[in-house]
Amino acid sequence: MFPEAFHISIRGPINDFVQSLVVNYGFVFKAISQTLLQAILFVEWILRGLPWWAVFLVFLALAWAASKKVSLVVTVAVMLFVVGALGLWDLTMQTLALMLIASLISVAIGVPMGIWLAKSELMRRITLPVLDVMQTMPSFVYLIPAIMLFGLGKVPAVLATIIYAVPPLIRLTDLGIRQVDGEVVEAATAFGGSPTQILFGVELPLATPTIMAGLNQTIMMALSMVVVASMIGARGLGEQVLNGIQTLDVGKGLEAGLGIVILAIVLDRITQGFGQMSRKERGND
Amino acid sequence: MTDIKIRNVSKIFGGSWKAALAMTQQGADKGEILARTGCSVGLDNVSLDIPGGRIFVIMGLSGSGKSTLVRHINRLIEPTSGEILVDGSNVLDLKPKDLRDFRNRRVSMVFQNFGLMPHRTVLQNVVYGQRVRGLTKVDAKPIGMKWIETVGLAGYENKFPHQLSGGMKQRVGLARALAADTDVILMDEAFSALDPLIRADMQDQLLQLEKNLHKTIVFITHDLDEALRIGAQIAILKDGKLVQVGTPNEILNSPANDYVARFVQRRAGAGEPHHA
Ligand SMILES: Nc1ncnc2c1ncn2[C@@H]1O[C@H](COP(=O)(O)OP(=O)(O)OP(=O)(O)O)[C@@H](O)[C@H]1O
Ligand SMILES: [Mg+2]
Numbered sequence: 001m002f003p004e005a006f007h008i009s010i011r012g013p014i015n016d017f018v019q020s021l022v023v024n025y026g027f028v029f030k031a032i033s034q035t036l037l038q039a040i041l042f043v044e045w046i047l048r049g050l051p052w053w054a055v056f057l058v059f060l061a062l063a064w065a066a067s068k069k070v071s072l073v074v075t076v077a078v079m080l081f082v083v084g085a086l087g088l089w090d091l092t093m094q095t096l097a098l099m100l101i102a103s104l105i106s107v108a109i110g111v112p113m114g115i116w117l118a119k120s121e122l123m124r125r126i127t128l129p130v131l132d133v134m135q136t137m138p139s140f141v142y143l144i145p146a147i148m149l150f151g152l153g154k155v156p157a158v159l160a161t162i163i164y165a166v167p168p169l170i171r172l173t174d175l176g177i178r179q180v181d182g183e184v185v186e187a188a189t190a191f192g193g194s195p196t197q198i199l200f201g202v203e204l205p206l207a208t209p210t211i212m213a214g215l216n217q218t219i220m221m222a223l224s225m226v227v228v229a230s231m232i233g234a235r236g237l238g239e240q241v242l243n244g245i246q247t248l249d250v251g252k253g254l255e256a257g258l259g260i261v262i263l264a265i266v267l268d269r270i271t272q273g274f275g276q277m278s279r280k281e282r283g284n285d
Numbered sequence: 286m287t288d289i290k291i292r293n294v295s296k297i298f299g300g301s302w303k304a305a306l307a308m309t310q311q312g313a314d315k316g317e318i319l320a321r322t323g324c325s326v327g328l329d330n331v332s333l334d335i336p337g338g339r340i341f342v343i344m345g346l347s348g349s350g351k352s353t354l355v356r357h358i359n360r361l362i363e364p365t366s367g368e369i370l371v372d373g374s375n376v377l378d379l380k381p382k383d384l385r386d387f388r389n390r391r392v393s394m395v396f397q398n399f400g401l402m403p404h405r406t407v408l409q410n411v412v413y414g415q416r417v418r419g420l421t422k423v424d425a426k427p428i429g430m431k432w433i434e435t436v437g438l439a440g441y442e443n444k445f446p447h448q449l450s451g452g453m454k455q456r457v458g459l460a461r462a463l464a465a466d467t468d469v470i471l472m473d474e475a476f477s478a479l480d481p482l483i484r485a486d487m488q489d490q491l492l493q494l495e496k497n498l499h500k501t502i503v504f505i506t507h508d509l510d511e512a513l514r515i516g517a518q519i520a521i522l523k524d525g526k527l528v529q530v531g532t533p534n535e536i537l538n539s540p541a542n543d544y545v546a547r548f549v550q551r552r553a554g555a556g557e558p559h560h561a
Contacts, residue, residue, distance in 0.1 A: 026505055101379040181403075183396060183398050183399075183400040184401070184402055184403070186361060186396070186400060187394075187396055187400030187401070187402070188402070189361065189388070189390060189412070190359055190361055190392075190393070190394045190396075190400075191388060191393065191394075191413050191414040191417055191461075191465060192385045192387075192389025192390070192414065192417050192418070193385070193413075193417050194385055194388065194417075197417060202402060205404045206402075206403065206404055283371055
């Protein structure tokens with residue numbers, strides 16, 4: 001046995017800290033929670049309210065815009081059809097709504113953070129180790145702070161998903177901006193471009209393929225969090241898998257699992273398509 | 286007409302620049318300083334008067350500090366010591382906003398490696414300076430087209446840089462600098478990738494600009510014939526030090542030392558200097 005005398009417990013202080021956060025700043029979390037919930041419900045309402053063929057059309061249009069390839073459009077159509085035929089349409093739309101919100105917020109956090117990292121050596125030195133830790137932590141761990149602050153439900157599920165999924169976007173935004181040819185930035189500077197003009201007119205456009213790769217990874221990680229997030233109240237495909245496991249209904253679990261895989265493939269192909277497009281647009285330079 | 290005065294400018298690249306600067310003052314040479322401190326000497330106490338409204342040529346071997354010197358004029362590089370006066374006012378005193386204005390309206394530059402924006406078309410690249418200045422797309426377009434035609438790229442305005450050859454890219458860089466319509470144009474080996482015909486044509490264009498619009502043009506080249514043809518004055522650098530400044534005739538007829546003599550010896554009197 002490890003000697004009692006060396007025993008340190010961080011359990012008490014952490015619980016106290018969270019408790020005091022909730023007591024003193026509860027209204028802040030409530031406000032965040034409310035807004036986020038409204039947003040999630042709104043997106044869900046749209047996706048579930050739209051007729052299936054409208055969603056189909058949007059996906060096919062996106063697939064076409066991303067690749068200009070008939071093959072991808074057909075693949076996406078077949079895959080979505082399978083989802084519908086398996087009776088998973090509504091669940092898939094619920095999951096998709098959570099994905100969309102989580103991805104949007106990830107972009108809103110990840111891209112500015114990435115820019116900041118690229119511009120400030122200090123910020124980079126502080127943040128990169130934190131990101132390393134975040135990426136090696138098991139995804140379950142993120143449920144804990146989310147539940148502590150927001151209880152059970154869709155909001156903590158989305159927040160846990162974001163925390164788990166945002167690191168690659170931050171990293172690749174940082175990398176993309178750092179990789180921009182110094183001479184091009186120098187030329188823009190020499191012609192009087194301001195830092196903002198250079199950021200939006202030169203650095204971000206040139207970093208877009210890399211940022212898209214980051215977004216793709218973020219979406220994939222968010223999808224891999226679906227089942228875990230359903231443990232604290234995310235509805236949709238993840239919940240169905242969890243249900244299948246809990247009731248030993250293997251078929252049900254697999255069906256829903258298939259739905260997640262299909263969603264992953266479709267989103268992956270489409271975002272990758274957009275990434276390659278932005279790369280192609282400016283040739284090999 | 287804008288004149289440029291460079292006053293005792295030194296530039297040391299590297300962390301222990303203080304030690305290196307002290308060594309330059311004691312007359313240590315570039316190689317010795319690199320070995321002892323790990324710093325490379327870009328410029329070593331260079332003073333130069335560049336008169337307004339003329340073409341001023343800078344020559345020197347590779348690594349002698351030519352690019353470093355012109356980058357001081359629009360302050361893409363901050364000197365380790367010394368000052369740069371453009372029209373009498375010190376460039377180093379400019380606040381960020383004024384510095385941007387200065388770069389946008391008073392000096393433009395052609396880069397040795399072109400520095401084109403790969404995600405913008407030829408036209409968008411050429412009008413960059415004008416767009417930064419706040420001109421709308423519509424207003425900037427005729428200016429851009431005019432200069433694209435001047436450098437012989439009409440028809441390519443909607444192509445992207447990666448679709449052009451090296452010489453064509455260089456001409457886009459040239460058009461971009463000219464379209465900015467500034468008093469001072471810095472040209473870092475601006476013609477190096479051009480074929481002899483276009484090159485001669487561009488040299489004529491430059492002489493026209495000097496004659497009609499009285500632009501101050503600082504022109505880096507490795508080509509002595511070119512230097513003699515267009516330069517009102519020629520400065521020669523070696524290892525970051527200024528070796529000689531003078532008119533083409535002075536440089537040809539009374540080289541300051543062996544280095545300059547070697548530079549000019551292989552041409553004995555062929556061609557006529559433009560500025561006799
Ligand atoms: N950013 C930098 N960091 C470190 N050293 C540099 C940097 N820029 C230039 N130098 C050094 O300064 C010296 C002069 O370089 P510069 O680019 O001015 O030469 P140059 O005369 O333009 O040569 P070239 O004809 O090859 O273009 C070189 O020794 C180079 O190593
Ligand atoms: Mg150079």
